[in-house]
Amino acid sequence: MTAHLSSPFHLLCSRPGGEELLQQELEATYGIFSNIAAAGMVQLEGHHLPEDALIFEWQRLPHARFYPLQKGESVPEALTAAVWQFFGEQPSPWAVHQLAVEDEDTGGSSRLEGIVRELIRKGHQLHPGIKKWERKPEKLFKGNKGMILQCACTTKGFLFSVAAPDQLTSSVPGGRARMKMDSRAPSRSFLKIEEAFVRMAHEPQEDQTVIDLGAAPGGWSFAFAKRGCQVTSIDNGPLKIEDACIRRIEHLHRDGLTYQLAKLQPPVDWLVGDMLVPPGKVLGLLRYWVDGKHCRNLVMNIKLPQTNPLPALKPVLKWMERHPGLQVRQFYHDRREVTVFGKIAE
């Protein structure tokens, strides 16, 4: 019945175009070779899936299966059976994440939606009990229970994986943590810091102190000021914030690489940085601000060099081994950059 179904394999999602970086990271860190399965999807060779999320990983599809499907072909019984057999005899709460595969002629998301609709309709016939176990994905991630069915369409067929929420590395489909733009924000960089707050599960609070290195035109500073924080924005360029919250911002025309707190000044609640400087310079900042315990929370963006980005990041990763509370990830809103973030241990 499942003659067309592939054997299981692990897939990791990255930003489309970032597959090679993810492949290099897999090989350099874990000795795992991989292939590009589709835009933004890397298929691991072998059966080892690293436990920790990789820097360039947005999401993972553990024990994924592939079913070849022609364009326009209706969903075969064998595929329905293959998908629902993973839920076993006992129904449990489940939800679907539909993953977009970019720049492939797959017929767009409407084809995937059609297939998923059909799968679910047939699933209801096959297992009359499963309908009442269908949930909103957020609910399952919140309680860490049930199963997430991840699905995607490629030009060659249909991909799916069934896994518990805690086996995944993001609670949003494909790890595409799209933030909502605020029309008052002066730059789209605003979305990056908003994503950092979500990933840290930790929002800045009113009256907290913030230092923003490389602040202009002011997207990050605005995100803090609109929440009532007291922000010091360091940049020689102009801030373009027109909102009244600008009164909470002090703009200093200084060099963010050498700016330091006055002697005996208490740590700031947030140190954030988004400067176009090489990773080695960022490491110097991390040493001063984090090792010196001059901040309580950190969000530091690192721009990747065009050539050999991984070796350039290595010293930062080595330094991070001493700071297990910090993470480094490529955000959905990051471009050729990664972000180090987290709470600093007291």
Ligand SMILES: C[S@@+](CC[C@H](N)C(=O)[O-])C[C@H]1O[C@@H](n2cnc3c(N)ncnc32)[C@H](O)[C@@H]1O
């Ligand atoms: C990507 S932009 C920052 C965008 C900002 N986070 C926002 O949300 O609008 C980088 C900024 O870093 C600033 N910059 C680069 N090197 C700097 C330095 N050594 N000191 C201070 N600012 C610097 C640039 O002037 C530029 O405004």
